[in-house]
Amino acid sequence: MLYYQMTGFMEGDSPTDQGRITLPKHEDAALFLDFDGTLVEIADRPDGITVPERITTMLKRAQDRLDGRVALVSGRSVSDLEAFLPDFDGPLIGAHGAERRIEGTTEHTQDFDLGKIATLQKLVEDYASLQSGFLVETKPTGVVLHYRQAQEHGALALHFMESLAEAADGFRLQPALCAYEIKPDSVGKDIALSDLLETAAFKGKTPIYAGDDLTDEPPLELVKSLGGTAIKIGGRESVAEYGLETPEMLLRLLEKWLA
Structure with a gap:
C-alpha cells in the first residue's frame, strides 16, 4: 500500500482550493517554503530542475516585504539549495533539518555517524x-x-x-x-522549523508553510497548530487546510500577496 501511495495511485481528499487561502499581513508573517515540488516542478532527476527568474524575484520581494523572515526548508542539502538559488541569502534548512545555514554559516545540527x-x-x-x-x-x-x-x-x-x-x-x-x-531518526523539518521560530527574527510571527511531500506533513501540522497558514501543493491528502495543485499556482498566490 505504501508504494502505491508514493506513486499517487491512492490519493486521498485534497485540502481546499486557492480561492479560500487567506495570508496574514506582511508585518505579522514569516514565510517557509519547501523547494522541489513546491517552488519548482519536480524533474526526473534531482539535478534536472530549472529555477525560473520569477522565483528569484519573488523571494527577493518576500525578503523585502517581510523584513527577511523567509526561509527554505528542504530535503536537499544546503549546498544544493545554494547552487540553485545563489542570490538567496536567507536561512536554509537542508537535509530535513540535519543542516542549517543561518546568517551565512552552515553547520550540522548535531554529530552524525x-x-x-x-x-x-x-x-x-x-x-x-x-x-x-x-x-x-x-x-x-x-x-x-x-x-x-x-x-x-x-x-x-x-x-x-x-x-x-x-x-x-x-x-x-x-x-x-x-x-x-x-x-x-533524530531530525525532521518540523523540529528545524520549531527551532527557527524561536529565533529573534521569527519569534512571535505567524508562520506560512507550503510543501508537497510526506516529509512536509509534520511542519504543516506544526504551522496549523500555531494558527498559521498550511498549504499543500499537489492535491494529495494532507493535514493542511489549504491546497494548490502546482508550484505555478503557489507562485501566483505569493506574487499577488507581495505586490
Whole structure:
C-alpha cells in the first residue's frame, strides 16, 4: 500500500482550493517554503530542475516585504539549495533539518555517524546498479533511492530500503514521492522549523508553510497548530487546510500577496 501511495495511485481528499487561502499581513508573517515540488516542478532527476527568474524575484520581494523572515526548508542539502538559488541569502534548512545555514554559516545540527552513513550510501549504490532506472542521491546525512524512472519496480525499492533502514540503528525510512530515503531518526523539518521560530527574527510571527511531500506533513501540522497558514501543493491528502495543485499556482498566490 505504501508504494502505491508514493506513486499517487491512492490519493486521498485534497485540502481546499486557492480561492479560500487567506495570508496574514506582511508585518505579522514569516514565510517557509519547501523547494522541489513546491517552488519548482519536480524533474526526473534531482539535478534536472530549472529555477525560473520569477522565483528569484519573488523571494527577493518576500525578503523585502517581510523584513527577511523567509526561509527554505528542504530535503536537499544546503549546498544544493545554494547552487540553485545563489542570490538567496536567507536561512536554509537542508537535509530535513540535519543542516542549517543561518546568517551565512552552515553547520550540522548535531554529530552524525559519518562512517555508517557512508556504508549505507555504498549499499544503496550497489543495489541500484542492479536495476536500470534506479537513481541514487547521496546527502551529507543519508541516502535516497529514486525510482521515478522505474515505477514498476517501486515495491522492490521499498522492500530493500525498508530492510536496510531497520538494520541501521539510529536511522529510519522516510518515504517520498517516487523515492525512499534513509536518514537519521533524530531530525525532521518540523523540529528545524520549531527551532527557527524561536529565533529573534521569527519569534512571535505567524508562520506560512507550503510543501508537497510526506516529509512536509509534520511542519504543516506544526504551522496549523500555531494558527498559521498550511498549504499543500499537489492535491494529495494532507493535514493542511489549504491546497494548490502546482508550484505555478503557489507562485501566483505569493506574487499577488507581495505586490
